[in-house]
Amino acid sequence: MTDFHLVDIKGWECDLQSVYTAYMGYFQLHGIPWYDRSWGHLFNTFEDFLSFSWPVITVTDTWTGRAHIVTRMTSVGAFVKMIKTRFGETLPVVDHILKVDPFENHQRHLRTVTDYASYKKLHATLRAVFLAAQKTRIRSGEPKAIQELWEEKDKTFLAIDFENSERNPSSVLEWGYAAVRCGHLNAIGSWPPVPEENYRKGHYIVNEYLGKIQNRHNPTFPWQYAFGESQVVPKAKLAEIIQATISSLASPDSETSGNNLVLVTHAVSEDLRRFDEMKIKLPHNVLIIDVPAFEACLFKAGLRGAMLDAKTGMTRQPSSSLSLRSLLHSLSVNVDYALQNAGNDAFALLLAFQLLLDPKNTTLPLPRARNAAMPPSNMTLSRSPAPLAFPSMLTPPLISSPAILVPRSHSTSPHALLATAPDYFGRGEPTASRRSSRIPNQSPAPDARRRKVSGVLPDEQGVQRQSTIDRLSSGLASATIG
Template sequence: MSDFHLVEPQGWDCDLHSIYSAYVGHFQLHNIPWYERSWGVFFETFEDFLTFEWPVITVTDKQTGCPHIVTRMSSVGAFIKMIRTRHGETLPKVHCIQFVTPFETNQRHVRKISDAATYRKVHATLPAVRLAAQKTRAKSGEPRTIQELWASKDKTFLAIDFEWSERNPSTVLEWGYAAMRCSFLHTANVWPPQPEHNYRRGHYVVGEHVDRIINKRQPTFPWAYAFGESQVISRVQHARVIQAIISSFASPDSETTPNNLVLVGHGLHEDLRRLQEMEINIPRNVLLIDTAVFERQLFASGQRTAMTDPSGKPRAGSSTLSLLNLINSLGVNVPCTMHNAGNDAMMCLLALQLLLEPEGVKMPRCSPGIKTTIPRMGSSSPGTPISPSPSPGEMGMNVRGRNAGKGGLSVRPRETSGYFERVPSPAHRRELREPLVARRRSIMPDTEPITELRTGVAIIMP
């Protein structure tokens, strides 16, 4: 380990094998009988060429993403000097060497290659080098890398979202996901994927916390899931369910090949932190896409139309859009309540698809809701609009008041007659006779009244 040292990758831009190939081609082109020269022993095979003992590092090309074993041009000069010193002849400088622009900016480990065995050993690390660079490119939102992932049609894109307590971020309140199995859909001749029919999705709320822990700065709406039925689960089992869902999409871990699973989120770093706190295992070869970062890179590179901020000024290239603003910028009238983990995951995956391939995508329809109101605390006037679909045992329970404090308990009325000011329809009366099930409820802010949504039935592909 005494010869172990690191170098900056700048200046290491000559593909080692291409140097040998360029000289062999040069000799043929100019009819040089290298095999009759004393220095010709260095060109009989690539293994003989390596006996010079070339210093190398491994990098990926910034333009193509391909991995390379590279050396410096100064090493080529040292090789030419060695031929002149030992054999009395001067080799010409060739111009057919493949030059690469290193994508990596961190220091790289220098190795010295003097035989074929060492070269094969270093060459065997190239797939891992490529995977590491691909993960970095995807996470940084590089458009070309993400567009190539989409175009391959062999990945599973899994969008996730957590909602947690403002007082203790480790206390998870909700988790939602939406997944698109591109390989399955492409094989079935279903392309482009249709969100309503081809996104597998789900929404889970933690039973011990729902309607008990209330966020004040940014309220959440656990009962407003618009694309299916919310499932109430215990805090103890929550991590097991998430782990099972992620494992159902992921391929085995590998140091050389990317996973079939691509994890997607908006502001993904916080969701990854929740996964880590819950000790949920994510294969190391999973690629990550943050839609906020991806959209920002698209805008900065001129691949999105010009935008203005709320003050009317042109949008800065370094600015980041919220998920709601991102959806609106794509021309989509958001059909659901945001800050519900299931809805956010669904909209996040939809936003990714619209950024990559908007043609032929039909907007998903929402499940029906019931318009009603809850009075403000201390006031007889109607207050915050909500959309409950209560079952008999839920009528009058788990309704949050406006003065519910940050992280505190919800206000639960004892009677419902003063709160639900709407005569149930015949269809709703039939629902009230059904067995007790968890149904959607949400509390909307005063500044964001809910509008009536179209009804529809979502069909989920396996």
């Protein structure tokens, strides 16, 4: 393999080994005795075929994500011309050469393959090429790549959230996390994950800032963690706690394969900046999912239905992204706990992520009692938002039922249409009923039997909603934690 330089990606689309395969297929199809021809030695083996000295680069395919060693069609033409010049016979440029649509859009390193040893050496780098492209595709929110990652059922998805001081963002007031160990749950036959039972979760409050720093524009609610007990820790220990949490879930670093740990964030740049400031190390092969980017890609692809902007009442623009509160509202999630609490936000983020991937099989948390100290402005109480007075033409696609639907603020969620809508990714399976909550010694019952209605409160749009006061039973103490 000779020294290389950078070349533009355009025109590099022919998988090199498939060129050799296509010619062997052509000879077989047309009964050509290539082994008796003067040029036949060039096709005895793939290694002999490589002796032509093929210019190549490595790329990944946009659709399949697989890495390939590719050459140009002009190089195939040069090979045919060489046979004509040297041996006096004409070979056609054959069909059935595998064409790759490169995912990469930047310049790539040019190599020249002259023998099988150099090809094998280059082929060994393809796993690293695949990993680099996979990291980029997943961080950009590509739905197909993220869906495939979830369906592997062997990754650990860790959602995190920081609450920082408005005056000094480097001052971390709270940190929360929620994680689901898919490989563990799948191994014990507990799939899909049930959020309240299977999420590992935690919430930490920094002691030095308690009662001393209060955000005015976006106040935090450190004492309203809804999914366990908050822990007050010294500022100096928070980085150690975060690092230990990551270490307990991550697999070894590697240049050729992705980590078992997948980081799920709602503000990826800010979260990574906090990690750098706190000297928290992530393995280089950790995949990072930015949930707003993922949701925006689903919306652009028409996989989330028609949406209205709750603030303007206008049609949502393709370039827009949703806040965590709006995302939960678009999924018809009943958020009866305080947001802008780091632990609650992390749990809600992981729940929203799972709902975007598998809305039909995700069990929503049971309603919990409202904290009287929690201001109504910090709650989203609508389980199924009331329709707004907008034209009925804004209805979601991919709905198999002929029922007439009315657009809702942010989204016409698949949960509202659970009985008729296929999933986002077009698998078209029969609609699965929502799984009952795993409460020991209790048979499944309709939601209406487990909930009591008490009072009426306004939601974000000023529409009256009924609040709920049931709490999840203490039986979940024995639930499986993934």
